[in-house]
Amino acid sequence: MKFYDALGLEPKLALDSDDVKKRFYDRSRQWHPDRFSRASSEEKQRSEEMTAVLNDAFRALRDPVTRAEYFLRESGLELSKDAPPELLEEVFDLNMALEELRGGDESARPQLAAAQERFTGMLGDADASLAEYFTNYDEKPDRAVLDEIHATLNRRRYVSNLVREVEKELNVHSAN
């Protein structure tokens, strides 16, 4: 996988973030276009290309979630934008409460704040299980684990959008 290659890493899901950072800095020192300003134009272009990929790679791999997304995409799995079925009922209630708050009904606030807390908790849980799946998959690349990761990521993405939306509404309305 190109991004792993750029940082000289084995394509593993679990990475030591300090190690990733160190590799990024070390390679930047060597490859950055600033180091090639008096070189031939081919060398300059190569440095630019390599640094661009290095930067893109660091951006994708330093964070476990974007890293897993990249890993899945490279394995041919796209993330979906649909609501995870197990959350449908809860999201329905949440949207009602959001509507009420937007309409000025303050009684919806406690319910939203509670939902907010629950969803934030879910994010934490998702991160914890991702970490576990990562080590499992790295030890034994099992397609079933990859599917678990896929499902977790889908859910995480959806929940994190919800959290952001609720937070925004709670803030907007507390401002008035």
Added chain:
Amino acid sequence: MSTLQIDFGHAKPRIVGIDLGTTNSLVAVMDLTGPRILSGIVPSVVSVTSSGEVIAGSEAREMLITHPERTVYSVKRLMGRGMADVQDELKLFPFRIAENSESVLKLQLGDKVMTPPEISAHVLRKLKEDAEDVLGAPVTQAVITVPAYFNDAQRQATKDAGRIAGLDVLRLVNEPTAAALAYGLDKRKEGIVAVYDLGGGTFDISILRLHDGIFEVLATSGDTHLGGDDIDNLLLQIALEDIQSEWGENVSDNAGLVQLLRRAVIQAKEALSFAPSAWIDLEYGPRKYQREIDVQLFNRLIEPIVERTLGPCRSCIKDAGVTVEQLNEVVMVGGLTRIPLVRSAVERLFRKRPHTELNPDEVVALGAAVQAGILGGEVADKLLLDVTPLSLGIETMGGLMSKLIHRNSTIPASATELFTTAVDGQTNVLIHVLQGERELVKDCRSLARFDLKEIEPMIAGMARIQVRFLIDANGILNVTAKDLRSGKEQSMDVKPSYGLTDDQVEAMILESYDKAEEDFKERQVREARVEADAILGATDKAREDDAYQALSEEDRAAIDRAMNELRLAYHSDDHLLIRNQIEKLNQATMSLAEAIMNEAVGKALKGTNINA
């Protein structure tokens, strides 16, 4: 200078660092001991003289008052902008837009028409010449700074200006990042610092992580139209209203008076940083206008401007993924950070006393020189990793912007997209590239339209054209396209939305070579001859003075000999020889000059009227 001239003949050509500011510009270079400013501040003002010559710097600033219709300041505000962008500016600035400014903005200066990059090129050329005079060697390569929040078109326009001025622009560096380099903040091996830069026309905030000589920008934000100019315009408005009621006359159409008043307003503004009150003081012929402004009133006036800088600061902290507590240092850059209200607002927001040790006018140029040293290989232990300030995307169905490279991505950064045809036999695909954070195309900034052309006609959806968008280390977009079916490079036309095409820049470079650009050596010779003319003329005149006759024969012969030798050297093209002979003539006429001076002083004293 000639005797002290050091021979740089064998050394590598020096790369200079240039701060091309809205109000002031400076040039610096990296020495063994550190960065050094090469010459004084050059006001970023350009003027066309009555003989059609273009001048830049302090001389041009004087022309603002005598010939406002042929003089322009703060042209940086117009770099990379279109007609629609500048409507607000036009209300406040005496810019005279020339006809045919639809595709590229053009300014009318006397009977000359110039684009903003050409005007900036004159400031750059002045800096280049100043640097050459100090270094005693030609300067052809430069690092130029730009506001971090400059978009692609504004950056491109700055690069164009450099090329037109005969400079190979090796790198554009963001101003706050340059300042961080100059501050030597890397003495702290690890840390997070914020740089707050409020200058004449632009505001930038950047947050960096320092790590063993690496300056990694985490996030940047700002406003490319916020600065001292805005305060000046506020004060100017007040003064003009005052004058209207005092004099019973609207003077805002009197450009010379307005510039005089603007100067008075700026003086008051700058004085208010150090005194509890200051006077706006205008004398125009027999008429006078005076008004005292105290700090309380001033603070009330500028508070909204200071407030406008805080929003970008907050979002920058958030984007950097840090908390205020994690910031180790805050650095102040730009002339406006001398204002106590600005300092206290920054201190309150960041909860730390900001650094103000370095001269805020010079620190950006010094940093540019450090970056020049990095590129030249003299500075090996530092490296700057900067980011793109704005997201880059393309227009998709329904007038939506689809982001390809997100803001605050480390540059160089890249993205690839696959394009195909929508109908059978289609031979062109149009890509509209945008910059901005908003969802709708109309709320983003159009950068360029790329026309992928000469696509082989085939069934819809069969063509596979891979387009690669690369934002280079200057923050400028480069686009390449490949036809994946043939593996060949895909041909395309580029239409930048604002600014000059490559051909236009080439034409301007040629033109500037014809008219103004001289080789360094030629200029040295020309300058030496001007000096020779002056001293020969003065000596000729002195020879008619009584004092000349009073000299010994020997002294007179020495003067004549030195004059002849200088005249001989005059037509050589060796400036050192000319200067040598000037120096000899200077020596020979020393006692003559003294005698004449005494005589003149004597006369002057006799004529002195005690009552004057």
